[in-house]
Amino acid sequence: MKYVFDSDALINLFRHYYPERFPTLWEKFDVLVSEGRLISVREVFKEIGSNEDSLGSWAKEQKNILFLESTVEELEFVAQIFQVPHFQAMIRKQERLKGKPVADPFVIARAKISGACVVTQEKKTKNAAKIPNVCDHFGIPCIDLERFMEKENWTF
Numbered sequence: 001m002k003y004v005f006d007s008d009a010l011i012n013l014f015r016h017y018y019p020e021r022f023p024t025l026w027e028k029f030d031v032l033v034s035e036g037r038l039i040s041v042r043e044v045f046k047e048i049g050s051n052e053d054s055l056g057s058w059a060k061e062q063k064n065i066l067f068l069e070s071t072v073e074e075l076e077f078v079a080q081i082f083q084v085p086h087f088q089a090m091i092r093k094q095e096r097l098k099g100k101p102v103a104d105p106f107v108i109a110r111a112k113i114s115g116a117c118v119v120t121q122e123k124k125t126k127n128a129a130k131i132p133n134v135c136d137h138f139g140i141p142c143i144d145l146e147r148f149m150e151k152e153n154w155t156f
Contacts, residue, residue, distance in 0.1 A: 001151065002116035003032070005040045006107045006131060007047040009119045009145055014055040024156055032152075033066055041110050042067050043103035070106055077109040081134060089129035104131050108140060117141035119148045 019026045032038035045067035049059040059067065070078070081087050082105070091102045108131060111118045121144055124132035135142035143151065 002037050002039065002114055003119050003148060004107050004111040004114065004116045005038060005044065006118065006120035006122070007044045007103055008121040009148075010040070010044070010048060010055060010059075012121050012145055014053075014058070019054070022156060025154065028152070028154060033062065038066070039068070039110065039114065039116065040066050041103060041106040042069050043101045043106045046101035047103050070109065071113065073113050074106065074109040077112050078105045081105050081108060081138075084137065086127075087129050087134055087137075090134070104134075107131065108134050108138070111135070111140050111142075112138060117143060117148075117151075119143055119145065121145065 013029075017025050029038065045059055045063055048055055049063065049067075050056060051059075081090075087105075090104050107118055107120070110116065118131060118135055118140060120131045120142065122131045124130060124136065132142045134140075
């Protein structure tokens, strides 16, 4: 299975599973990246790549491997997402006004077009424009980090 990681999943992973304390996890993680089974989008890089921490440093090393630009097909699917008026709320007013990157629709589109599963820490909330809600609407698999590790049969 292929996975598309959202920013919050990567942030959570780096905050709680320190590479020095969980080397086996990171070895397995790196294998998935090298096999092309773990991917993300350029907008996620824009959200996390400017951080001056281990995540930001790691993201910069992976920029041209993991965080690729969206394809035309993916951009067309982003447009489809926003054709649902309720899902337009994925881009909050503050992000629009400040020109902040918004990765969520691009993560979902990459998963749809790649036949992959989204990995996010967001929770499905009734009547919300959250990643799990949008994925559910379009029939795209969506899991959290715990389920991701379970699907990969990782135990430590």
